Amino acid sequence: MKQPIIGYHQDEEGDWVADLACGHGQHVRHHPPFFSRPWVVTPKGRSRHLGDLLACKKCDEGEPVTRS
Numbered sequence: 001m002k003q004p005i006i007g008y009h010q011d012e013e014g015d016w017v018a019d020l021a022c023g024h025g026q027h028v029r030h031h032p033p034f035f036s037r038p039w040v041v042t043p044k045g046r047s048r049h050l051g052d053l054l055a056c057k058k059c060d061e062g063e064p065v066t067r068s
Helices: 043-048
Strands: 002-010 016-020 025-027 053-055
Touching: none
Parallel strands: none
Antiparallel strands: 002 016, 002 053, 016 025
């Protein structure tokens, strides 16, 4: 299920996680050649991608949302 990005936070290892409208999070790493997302490393880049849709596997699998 596609969900829009509504914000970002960093995990305990410093990797960026997209906060999705559904309440789940999804890592958006930039680790070439495996993951090429250079936009994630700057505030301006992340800001430009707010509202983009990401496939939320957790929604597809019916995983509950746990908010902290």
